[in-house]
Amino acid sequence: MAESRVMLITGTRKGIGEHLARRYVEQGYRVVGCSRKPADYELDGYQHVCLDVTDESAVKRCFSQIRKSHGRLDVLINNAGIASMNHCLLTPASAVERLMQTNVVGTFLFCREAARIMPKAGAGRIVNFSSVAVPLRIEGEAAYAASKAAVESLTRVLARELADMGITVNAIGPTPIATDLIRNVPEEKIQRLLRRQAIRRMGEFRDVANVIDFFIRPESDFITGQVLYLGGV
Amino acid sequence: MVDRAQVTSAVFAAIEELNQDLPSGSVLEPAPDTVLFGRGSRLDSLGLVNLIVAVEGALADELGVDMTLADEKAMSQSSSPFRTVDTLVDYIVKRLEEEGDG
Numbered sequence: 001m002a003e004s005r006v007m008l009i010t011g012t013r014k015g016i017g018e019h020l021a022r023r024y025v026e027q028g029y030r031v032v033g034c035s036r037k038p039a040d041y042e043l044d045g046y047q048h049v050c051l052d053v054t055d056e057s058a059v060k061r062c063f064s065q066i067r068k069s070h071g072r073l074d075v076l077i078n079n080a081g082i083a084s085m086n087h088c089l090l091t092p093a094s095a096v097e098r099l100m101q102t103n104v105v106g107t108f109l110f111c112r113e114a115a116r117i118m119p120k121a122g123a124g125r126i127v128n129f130s131s132v133a134v135p136l137r138i139e140g141e142a143a144y145a146a147s148k149a150a151v152e153s154l155t156r157v158l159a160r161e162l163a164d165m166g167i168t169v170n171a172i173g174p175t176p177i178a179t180d181l182i183r184n185v186p187e188e189k190i191q192r193l194l195r196r197q198a199i200r201r202m203g204e205f206r207d208v209a210n211v212i213d214f215f216i217r218p219e220s221d222f223i224t225g226q227v228l229y230l231g232g233v
Numbered sequence: 234m235v236d237r238a239q240v241t242s243a244v245f246a247a248i249e250e251l252n253q254d255l256p257s258g259s260v261l262e263p264a265p266d267t268v269l270f271g272r273g274s275r276l277d278s279l280g281l282v283n284l285i286v287a288v289e290g291a292l293a294d295e296l297g298v299d300m301t302l303a304d305e306k307a308m309s310q311s312s313s314p315f316r317t318v319d320t321l322v323d324y325i326v327k328r329l330e331e332e333g334d335g
Contacts, residue, residue: 057299060293060299064293064294067290067294116286116290119254119283164279
């Protein structure tokens, strides 16, 4: 069934994005991935596009390419994101702007362009990435949490705007997962964070994939505008 | 250079594309005086959004023109450029001239 389905994943050069690209190619999806730099892996059924998710023209060109080469888009996973952790008194405006551009504007652009193609396939699934930093109100992550709170609002409003087109829009809120995103966070701080979860362990790629599997399955066509946090947060 | 006839043809193509998803009683005629927005239009608000998306797609695919139609400029005009097919074509041609592509 999944043979001809097309999925676009942002931020696939490494980490969760790469894991998801490999997983869904294995399941028979034709996967288009993107990141600023080239990926150092190749897969049958996987195509990599180099772009900056905040570059509107480049994003439009990417979707135009998908429309021409595949004629459809079934799933969008807005995984690309950056983090910045610092006390608000030490955070320059440029860091806040960079976070908002990548996490909010990038997510918005991909949702908008995806929603222009998805109706051709009769339905669509969009999965955005929030973070437990939003409900946990983590100190030192004011700008990051604000950007992810914006992603949650986008998710809920777009869910309503796109419902009539058969497109669902949901978000996952992962706990800390061992990727580059958190490599600079001190171990003690990670442990403190884990203690605030109902289930006190680091998240794994499979936990993220499990939630995405749920959101994108055909039976989930009545699930939209939801944010699902991992770890019992 | 893109001329008015090509823009009209792209808008007609977008209408034909949109018509495929409309019930037979609501299809739009690809003609200059077809009303798109306001009194006398057969499109609801989502229909108009879909038409604008289809026109932008047709401009990109057929004429290689990358244009965002429903920007603040279009929305702030006292007389909507989306009123009829003709006013929409006028608006696109004007934008192309302003941007030096026409």
